[in-house]
Amino acid sequence: xxxxxxxxxxxxxxxxxxxxxxxxxxxxxxxxxxxxxxxxxxxxxxxxxxxxxxxxxxxxxxxxxxxxxxxxxxxxxxxxxxxxxxxxxxxxxxxxxxxxxxxxxxxxxxxxxxxxxxxxxxxxxxxxxxxxxxxxxxxxxxxxxxxxxxxx
Amino acid sequence: xxxxxxxxxxxxxxxxxxxxxxxxxxxxxxxxxxxxxxxxxxxxxxxxxxxxxxxxxxxxxxxxxxxxxxxxxxxxxxxxxxxxxxxxxxxxxxxxxxxxxxxxxxxxxxxxxxxxxxxxxxxxxxxxxxxxxxxxxxxxxxxxxxxxxxxx
DNA sequence: GATAAATAGTTGACTTAGTCAACTAGTGTT
DNA sequence: AACACTAGTTGACTAAGTCAACTATTTATC
Numbered sequence: 001x002x003x004x005x006x007x008x009x010x011x012x013x014x015x016x017x018x019x020x021x022x023x024x025x026x027x028x029x030x031x032x033x034x035x036x037x038x039x040x041x042x043x044x045x046x047x048x049x050x051x052x053x054x055x056x057x058x059x060x061x062x063x064x065x066x067x068x069x070x071x072x073x074x075x076x077x078x079x080x081x082x083x084x085x086x087x088x089x090x091x092x093x094x095x096x097x098x099x100x101x102x103x104x105x106x107x108x109x110x111x112x113x114x115x116x117x118x119x120x121x122x123x124x125x126x127x128x129x130x131x132x133x134x135x136x137x138x139x140x141x142x143x144x145x146x147x148x149x150x151x152x
Numbered sequence: 153x154x155x156x157x158x159x160x161x162x163x164x165x166x167x168x169x170x171x172x173x174x175x176x177x178x179x180x181x182x183x184x185x186x187x188x189x190x191x192x193x194x195x196x197x198x199x200x201x202x203x204x205x206x207x208x209x210x211x212x213x214x215x216x217x218x219x220x221x222x223x224x225x226x227x228x229x230x231x232x233x234x235x236x237x238x239x240x241x242x243x244x245x246x247x248x249x250x251x252x253x254x255x256x257x258x259x260x261x262x263x264x265x266x267x268x269x270x271x272x273x274x275x276x277x278x279x280x281x282x283x284x285x286x287x288x289x290x291x292x293x294x295x296x297x298x299x300x301x302x303x304x
Numbered sequence: 305g306a307t308a309a310a311t312a313g314t315t316g317a318c319t320t321a322g323t324c325a326a327c328t329a330g331t332g333t334t
Numbered sequence: 335a336a337c338a339c340t341a342g343t344t345g346a347c348t349a350a351g352t353c354a355a356c357t358a359t360t361t362a363t364c
Contacts, residue, residue: 064321131284132161138279
């Protein structure tokens with residue numbers, strides 16, 4: 001099979017790993033774990049999110065998650081209330097403080113990316129976004145990256 | 153500024169993070185750390201590599217690296233000899249066993265990617281690779297992802 | 305040419321993120 | 335009612351990575 005293609009694919013992966021690494025490193029200066037940021041992201045973008053939802057979406061250990069959520073609760077970033085329908089599940093929602101916290105992180109990430117994009121010409125920016133969209137649609141159609149394997 | 157662009161960029165990053173995560177998870181089944189695999193990769197693709205080289209290229213802690221290299225040396229995956237020119241530096245090279253070890257890992261990764269690419273039509277494959285190359289050239293020109301900040 | 309400053313790599317001590325398994329409490333199934 | 339199953343918590347642990355101090359050597363400065 002086309003080993004050139006494989007090598008190019010892997011070359012891109014290495015390259016993009018370092019891109020993501022750079023962006024992540026930036027966020028990590030904000031004294032939050034990557035996992036924590038992702039959790040905040042999910043909570044910010046959903047309502048009545050459950051721990052199981054997060055476990056599934058983020059492929060994170062539920063024990064670990066439980067502790068992270070406990071920390072967030074202590075810091076008043078979120079509220080947890082038992083579901084009426086099923087009292088085993090806890091519905092999680094960000095408080096105003098939690099939303100604020102996420103927004104600060106989010107803005108900082110946006111600013112960093114803005115800085116990167118600002119350096120590009122309009123044409124390059126268009127090309128870049130088109131290429132990204134292209135890759136997403138091609139890889140999404142056949143594979144299921146969205147839902148990684150279940151975690152305990 | 154164009155906040156749509158930022159959101160698309162970030163959306164791609166999230167998506168590709170999960171792609172890479174999936175690929176990495178695969179390698180991680182091989183009882184090697186990601187860092188270890190990268191180290192093997194660098195050693196395989198270069199000769200007389202030094203610890204400092206690796207620290208710079210992989211943005212890895214030199215203490216941690218030192219221990220990983222020690223393990224590899226114990227397992228006879230590599231040789232370390234003092235440089236004549238500068239006796240502080242140690243020149244690292246993979247042994248046959250080390251090369252073999254990397255090749256096994258490498259083949260396993262290749263097979264996994266082959267599996268992904270196999271599902272694509274020839275046209276999609278071309279588009280995919282073209283998009284990847286596009287992204288690389290656009291992002292590389294203005295930013296320096298290749299050389300992350302120095303580590304101690 | 306001696307002394308200071310810098311660099312390569314090692315070591316020890318430690319922290320933190322994440323894992324694993326066992327457990328409680330509640331729900332669905334027969 | 336008994337059984338299996340799911341949601342979430344807790345305790346015990348480990349691997350990965352960090353940080354700082356140290357040795358040995360090289361380079362720069364006076």
